[in-house]
Amino acid sequence: MTKTVIAVGGHIGDMELTAGPTLAKMVLEGARAIIVDCTWGERGHPLLTPTEYREQKLHEGRFFADAIGAEFVALDYSDGFLPDDEAVAEQIAQIIRESKPDVMITHWIKSMHRDHVNAAKAALRGAFLASIPIEGEPLARHSVPSILHAENWEDMEGFEADTFVPIPDEAFDRWLAGISEHAFARGETYGFRFIDYYSALMQVKGCLVGHQRACAFKNAGTEKFALAGP
Numbered sequence: 001m002t003k004t005v006i007a008v009g010g011h012i013g014d015m016e017l018t019a020g021p022t023l024a025k026m027v028l029e030g031a032r033a034i035i036v037d038c039t040w041g042e043r044g045h046p047l048l049t050p051t052e053y054r055e056q057k058l059h060e061g062r063f064f065a066d067a068i069g070a071e072f073v074a075l076d077y078s079d080g081f082l083p084d085d086e087a088v089a090e091q092i093a094q095i096i097r098e099s100k101p102d103v104m105i106t107h108w109i110k111s112m113h114r115d116h117v118n119a120a121k122a123a124l125r126g127a128f129l130a131s132i133p134i135e136g137e138p139l140a141r142h143s144v145p146s147i148l149h150a151e152n153w154e155d156m157e158g159f160e161a162d163t164f165v166p167i168p169d170e171a172f173d174r175w176l177a178g179i180s181e182h183a184f185a186r187g188e189t190y191g192f193r194f195i196d197y198y199s200a201l202m203q204v205k206g207c208l209v210g211h212q213r214a215c216a217f218k219n220a221g222t223e224k225f226a227l228a229g230p
């Protein structure tokens with residue numbers, strides 16, 4: 001049976017960077033992958049106006065999804081203003097009810113970025129809402145069997161990896177081709193060498209599990225009950 005994986009990120013580029021290699025690998029194995037970015041990250045460029053960067057970010061998100069064979073959904077929340085509310089969670093829940101994912105990947109719940117925290121909360125709450133009966137909801141409920149937090153240098157407080165996914169060369173190459181289109185990942189916005197960091201991180205994690213490359217994740221645990229209900 002075809003697997004489905006959904007990745008929920010705060011800004012266009014977050015899940016592409018961190019979950020992207022794993023999504024590329026799963027697509028190569030026949031899975032359906034859906035990237036859901038809650039904001040477009042349009043305020044993240046020191047020179048371009050949000051209006052200019054917004055269109056570029058949308059292009060970058062679509063380019064990446066095409067490069068790895070994923071679907072791309074950009075919710076239209078304002079960068080830096082992603083609310084922590086039921087409306088965002090219900091949008092995620094709707095996508096979960098429709099696509100019935102086997103795996104959901106999102107940010108860790110602690111981050112230097114509020115949008116990352118709120119995206120993680122929306123993803124966890126969305127998974128909860130999708131799993132329970134709701135009066136008047138026409139779609140069948142769906143419980144996501146596996147929820148993983150991706151390793152991200154911006155979300156490291158208390159993050160302890162417990163799951164490692166080997167990344168084959170072809171998946172890495174597709175990830176690199178797609179992420180290289182993202183200006184921020186090339187270090188052109190605030191200078192952090194994202195592509196070098198995550199390429200090296202995959203080598204380091206690969207060493208730990210006996211593969212050339214791997215990505216690390218943390219299984220969602222009891223934190224999801226406190227954040228997302230019941």
Ligand SMILES: [Zn+2]
Pocket residue numbers: 010011014113116
């Ligand atoms: Zn971000």
